[in-house]
Amino acid sequence: MTRVAVIGAGLAGLSAACHLRGRGHDVVLLEREAIPGGRSGRVSRAGYTFDTGPTVMTMPDLVQDALHAAGSSLEELLPMRRIDPGYRARFADGSEIMVRFGHDAMREEIARTCGSLDAAAFDEFVPWLRKLYRTEMPNFIDKNFDSPLDLLSAPVAAARLVALGGFGRLGPRIRRWFRDERLHRLFTFQAMYAGLPPESALVIYAVITYMDSIEGVWFPEGGMGAIPVAMATAAQRAGVDIRYNSTVERIVRSGGQDSPVTGVVLQGGERIDADALVCTLDLPVAYEKLLPELEAPRAVRKGTYSPSAVVWHVGANGMPAEGIHHHNIHFGKEWNPAFDALMKRGTLMPDPSRLVCVPSLSEPSLAAPGGSTLYVLEPVPHLGGKVDWTREAEPMRERLRTFLAAEGYPTDVVAEEYFTPLDWRRLGMAQGTPFALAHTFAQTGPFRPSNVERRVPGLFFAGSSTIPGVGVPMVLVSGKLAADRVDSYRARSAAGGR
Numbered sequence: 001m002t003r004v005a006v007i008g009a010g011l012a013g014l015s016a017a018c019h020l021r022g023r024g025h026d027v028v029l030l031e032r033e034a035i036p037g038g039r040s041g042r043v044s045r046a047g048y049t050f051d052t053g054p055t056v057m058t059m060p061d062l063v064q065d066a067l068h069a070a071g072s073s074l075e076e077l078l079p080m081r082r083i084d085p086g087y088r089a090r091f092a093d094g095s096e097i098m099v100r101f102g103h104d105a106m107r108e109e110i111a112r113t114c115g116s117l118d119a120a121a122f123d124e125f126v127p128w129l130r131k132l133y134r135t136e137m138p139n140f141i142d143k144n145f146d147s148p149l150d151l152l153s154a155p156v157a158a159a160r161l162v163a164l165g166g167f168g169r170l171g172p173r174i175r176r177w178f179r180d181e182r183l184h185r186l187f188t189f190q191a192m193y194a195g196l197p198p199e200s201a202l203v204i205y206a207v208i209t210y211m212d213s214i215e216g217v218w219f220p221e222g223g224m225g226a227i228p229v230a231m232a233t234a235a236q237r238a239g240v241d242i243r244y245n246s247t248v249e250r251i252v253r254s255g256g257q258d259s260p261v262t263g264v265v266l267q268g269g270e271r272i273d274a275d276a277l278v279c280t281l282d283l284p285v286a287y288e289k290l291l292p293e294l295e296a297p298r299a300v301r302k303g304t305y306s307p308s309a310v311v312w313h314v315g316a317n318g319m320p321a322e323g324i325h326h327h328n329i330h331f332g333k334e335w336n337p338a339f340d341a342l343m344k345r346g347t348l349m350p351d352p353s354r355l356v357c358v359p360s361l362s363e364p365s366l367a368a369p370g371g372s373t374l375y376v377l378e379p380v381p382h383l384g385g386k387v388d389w390t391r392e393a394e395p396m397r398e399r400l401r402t403f404l405a406a407e408g409y410p411t412d413v414v415a416e417e418y419f420t421p422l423d424w425r426r427l428g429m430a431q432g433t434p435f436a437l438a439h440t441f442a443q444t445g446p447f448r449p450s451n452v453e454r455r456v457p458g459l460f461f462a463g464s465s466t467i468p469g470v471g472v473p474m475v476l477v478s479g480k481l482a483a484d485r486v487d488s489y490r491a492r493s494a495a496g497g498r
Contacts, residue, residue: 010038015479048315195306321408346385
């Protein structure tokens with residue numbers, strides 16, 4: 001039995017721990033905080049509960065895979081329900097489109113709001129999106145790469161991706177499908193999750209649109225914070241030793257250069273022996289703190305980072321106005337110029353689009369009686385941009401307050417948590433962004449920083465900074481891919497190699 005230490009009990013680390021334990025490894029999971037979750041954390045204030053990580057749950061089968069590996073199930077530990085509409089999209093002209101689950105319901109919504117031609121186009125759009133997803137997921141997302149040449153291992157899938165237009169530009173492709181500009185925004189904004197301007201992102205990132213808008217949005221009973229709790233419960237039941245309040249200070253190796261890992265040392269001096277390590281820290285932080293003797297990969301040192309976000313968690317007296325839903329996207333009037341400011345000039349969006357979630361509408365226990373819990377997000381430049389957050393933080397909060405009041409959200413604030421890029425950096429996120437390296441072509445698939453550090457045998461990575469990338473589905477997959485790496489490493493070691 002191999003003993004594996006997993007550093008970090010975020011979703012990637014929990015996924016890795018569940019898959020490793022399910023394969024028979026002895027696993028210890030080391031988390032610096034007092035609870036599981038990592039970026040999917042949870043804070044309680046004055047009767048309000050804030051889930052400080054992702055707000056959107058898609059592809060729940062990936063959580064099920066991890067729970068099942070550890071001998072548990074969604075039904076038992078993480079019951080959830082579909083949110084329909086998944087989003088309320090509100091536009092600058094006051095019009096709205098609901099993102100409905102199910103082909104017929106969404107087609108009817110498009111026909112009602114955009115006309116019969118766009119509704120007919122939707123009939124062809126969905127099968128195309130589904131083919132794109134089914135081509136990418138097994139061949140290019142849920143797969144370890146050792147070099148770009150590995151792309152040649154699936155020539156049929158690669159040819160199919162080319163035939164589907166996967167390497168074209170997302171904005172023009174969506175405009176070929178639909179006439180209504182509102183649908184252009186609705187089916188491309190997801191590229192923001194990958195750190196890319198919707199207009200110029202590659203078509204391959206439309207798989208996020210598929211996960212988001214076609215497969216549907218889910219919400220766990222108890223809120224998004226229930227996801228890491230359920231995964232930690234499954235892992236512990238299966239025999240994973242989870243140690244909270246345990247900060248890893250350094251990695252231990254058996255000898256000098258090129259020698260394999262033998263464990264870690266915790267803050268305070270305790271040593272944890274291990275035959276392999278899975279590290280889920282943001283890669284720049286991992287190299288700086290745990291591997292100072294090594295030069296980090298070029299993409300880690302000089303890569304392109306995704307924009308950041310200001311996130312304001314608000315516990316407020318009162319309820320939102322009628323017509324407000326769980327997820328609400330408020331699109332600004334400007335579109336491409338706003339992304340040029342954000343991603344090219346490193347300045348605030350002149351006419352920002354914002355996401356407002358009201359999770360207490362689906363889970364009233366997240367708010368005090370008679371109150372609402374809000375999650376407000378505005379995309380902003382990362383710390384490589386031109387914004388001075390020591391000056392801008394408070395004016396930004398006041399603009400968000402004014403916006404909330406104008407849009408019918410309660411603003412009698414009782415409790416709050418407020419995050420700017422400076423806070424994300426303090427929490428260990430490079431360039432002050434929770435969205436890690438952007439998914440440019442040069443930072444995607446085999447070109448993204450690898451999940452194996454070959455100069456340190458037995459060390460592997462999981463999380464947003466490595467493959468396959470950013471987002472709840474991707475980091476869950478990253479944990480499984482890291483477990484695959486551990487299996488291959490131990491098999492080679494047992495055979496006398498590395």
